Amino acid sequence: MVPFTTVTGVAAPLIRDDINTDEITPIQIARTLEPDYAELLFMRTRQRPDGSPDPDFVFNRPQFLRPAILVTGRNFGCGSSRESAVWAMLAVGIRCIIAKSMADIYRENCLQNGLLPVVLGAEDADGFIARVVAMDGAAPFTVDLVTQRISGPGGPDLGFEIAAADRTRLLEGLDDIGLTLKHMAEIVNWERCAAEAQPWLQNAQDGRQPKRENAE
Secondary structure, eight states, rough: OOOOOOEOEEEEEEOOOOHHHHHHHHGGGSSSSOOOOOTTTTTTTTTTTSBBBBBTTTGGGGSSSOOSSEHHHOSSBBSSSOOOHHHHHHTTOOOOEESSOOOHHHHHHHTTTTTTEEEEHHHHHHHHHHHHHHHHSOOOOOETTTTTTOOOOSSSSSEEOOOOHHHHHHHHHHOOOHEEEEHHHHHHHHHHHHHOOOOTTOOOOOSSOOOOOOOO
């Protein structure tokens, strides 16, 4: 997992509530085991009914083709727990999502993939959304996980909260496996002590019966 410390870039405003993972990545459209996740991102929403690109959709506008930050509303990422809805964000360069609230499973998937999920209180969120909309991609914003600050044009810096454990895993680039491996010395020591205390368990069979040869 790529560590996250800070990101600076264009902030794309998609100011709607209850955007679900099926809208983010309509996976049933993908016909391969390794789809183009950048192309998959909001595939249906980006199109008009006739299949042509909708020029008014935020990700079809030239200044938002490769945003670094997504700014959105309440309950972002609700619906099914598909991890592709995070992979698609990363595929277009988004490393941070700033929302009024976020679905729990989607937030966890962000943390597992090095994408910073930031939730702002209502007053801060409304003010920041107004700044992003007014800027319209003309100047960058910065989200700094080290200082836990959001800075950019049009207003003062904003602080944000994140659990210490979540902050650490992002700063160090650790998913669940990586966090577990940080305790490798303790794991090895426990295994050694268990082997010494209960040696009869070390060669225990798993209980499965051997396969019988087919009778002639």
